[in-house]
Amino acid sequence: MIRLSKALCAAILGALFVASQGPAAAGAARSQTKAYTTTVNYVAEFYPLWFTYNQSANATINRLVGPAKISPLYQTVVAINVDTLYASTFLDLSSQPVILTIPSTTVTYSTLALDPYGDVLSTSIPAGTPGTYGFTGPNFTGTLPDGVTQVPMTLDHLILIFRSDQYTSGGVNETQASETFRESLQLQTLSDWQQDPSGGQTLILPELFFATPYKTFADALIAFDPITFLKQLQVAVASPNTPPLTAQQQSLSDKFNTLFAKGGEQTDFALGAQDAHTLILDDYLGNTDANGWIHFTNMGEWKPGQNLDRSAITEFIQYGNNIQAAAYYQTFKDGTGAALDGTDAKGYVLNIAADQIPKAKRFWSFTAYTPQSIELIKNKAKVYHVASYTPHLAYNSDGSITLYIAREKPHGVPPANWLPVGRGPFNVMLRVYGPQGSVAHNKYTPPAIEKVE
Secondary structure (H helix, E strand, O other): OOOOOHHHHHHHHHHHHHHHOOOOOOOOOOOOOHHHHHHHHHHHHHHHHHHHHHHHHOOOEOOOEEEOOOOOOOOOOOOOOOOEEEEEEEEEOOOOOEEEEEOOOOOOEEEEEEOOOOOEEOOOOOOOOOEEEEEEOOOOOOOOOOOOEEEEOOOOEEEEEEEEEOEOOOOOEOHHHHHHHHHHOEEEEHHHHHHOOOOOEOEEEOHHHHOOOHHHHHHHHHHHOHHHHHHHHHHHHHOOOOOOOOHHHHHHHHHHHHHHHHOOOHHHHHHHHHHHHHHHHHHHHOOEOOOOOEOOOOOOOOOOOOHHHHHHHHHHHOOOOOOOOEEEEEEOEOOOOOEOEOOOOOOEEEEEOHHHOOOEEEEEEEEEEOOOOOOEOOOOOOOOEEEOOOOOOOOOOOOOEEEEEEOOOOOOOOHHHEEEOOOOEOEEEEEEEEEOHHHHOOOOOOOOOEEOO
16 A cells, blocks of 8 residues: 655655656766665666556455546546546456456457556457456466356466447447446456356446556655655565566565665665656657657567666556557657647647548547646546547548647637647647557657647
C-alpha cells in the first residue's frame, strides 16, 4: 500500500510545479560512487514494478473491474482513453487456475495480457472467440473440467485487460452493446467457478475507485523523498508478483540491497534515484520525429538492453498494446518546437491530408492530456477526444480533415472537429487501434500541430 505523509502530499504540488517548467535536462552523473551508479541502474531497470505492485495492492485480484465512467477524475493509469470500455484485473495463478467466460457478442474488443513490467504476453485466446477458458500458471499439473479450454501462462502474476469499442469503425454507436458485453464477462477462481459457473461478472465501480494518481505520487516521492521511494521499490522487486529475475537482474538487485543496507551517504542513493528518473523522462520526451511526435516501435516487446524504454512507457503510456494491436503517437510541442499551451485562446490546428489519415481496422483518435499527470483535461464541453468514429466529423472537399485544438470552440468550426484543452500546457496523443498500412509498418508520421496566429 502507498502511505504518504501529509507533508509529502502537500509537496506533490511542488513536484508538479517543477515538472511544469519543462522536460528535465539529461541526468548528468553528479557522483561516481557505487551507491550512485548502482541506484541509477536499479531504478531504470525496475521502475515499472513500483507501479504494478502498488496498483495491485489496491485492486481486486482474479475479478474483472471497470469504471462506471471515465473523466478527469480517473488517474489510476496514465493516458487513459475514452474510446473503449475497460474491464481489467490482476491475475494470481499461484494457487489455482482462474476461469474466464467470454460471451458471444457483435462488439469489437481486444484482450491484452501483460507481465508486471508491461511486456505483452500471449494468451492463445483466439480473437473474438466466445467460450470458457482456464488460465493456468507455469507449475500447474492438473486437468481442467470438461468444456474449459486451457490457457497456459508462463507467469503466476499478470495483468489482464479487456477493451471493448463504443463505436463501430463505420461510426455506429454500440456503447450499450459494449457495456452489456463488459458486464457479462466472467472471471473467478476455479473453486469459485465450480460452486457457481454463473458468477464472477465484471464489477462496475464508481470512478472514485480509480482516482489514485500513481504517477503523481511516484514523481513526488522521487523529487522529495527518494529514499522512501527506493524502499518501496525494494518491496516491489522482492514481491512474489515479480517475474523470476534474470541472472543480470538478480546481480543488480543483490548489489543494490547490499549497498543500501550498509547506509553510507544517503545523498548518493537519493541523487541516483532522481537522475534515473530524469533519464527515464528524457528517454521518452527525446524520442521525437521531425514533427515533434513521440513514437516507440518496441512497445510491449522490449529486447534486452531496452529497460529504459520500458520504464519510460510506464511513465507515459502504462499498459499499452504492442504495434500489432495499436500504435501510439504523443506530442508536447507544435511544429516549431514550442510547447503546446492553451493560454492563447486562438489555439492550434492540425491539418491532416487525405493520404496522411492513419489507416486503422478499428479507429483512430486524438486525446488531449494534462502535462504532468497525463490525465484528461477538464473542460466545460466534457469532450475529451476526436476520433474517426465521432458523429458528424467534417472532412474537407479534398478528403483531408482539420482538427481544432483550443480552449473554446473557434467560430464556424464544426463541434465534432474541436478538441478542447485548458489554459496552460497540454499534450496530445494519437491512437490507432488495428494499425494498417504505414502505421502497421512503423513508417507513419503524423503532421505537425500548428499554432493559430
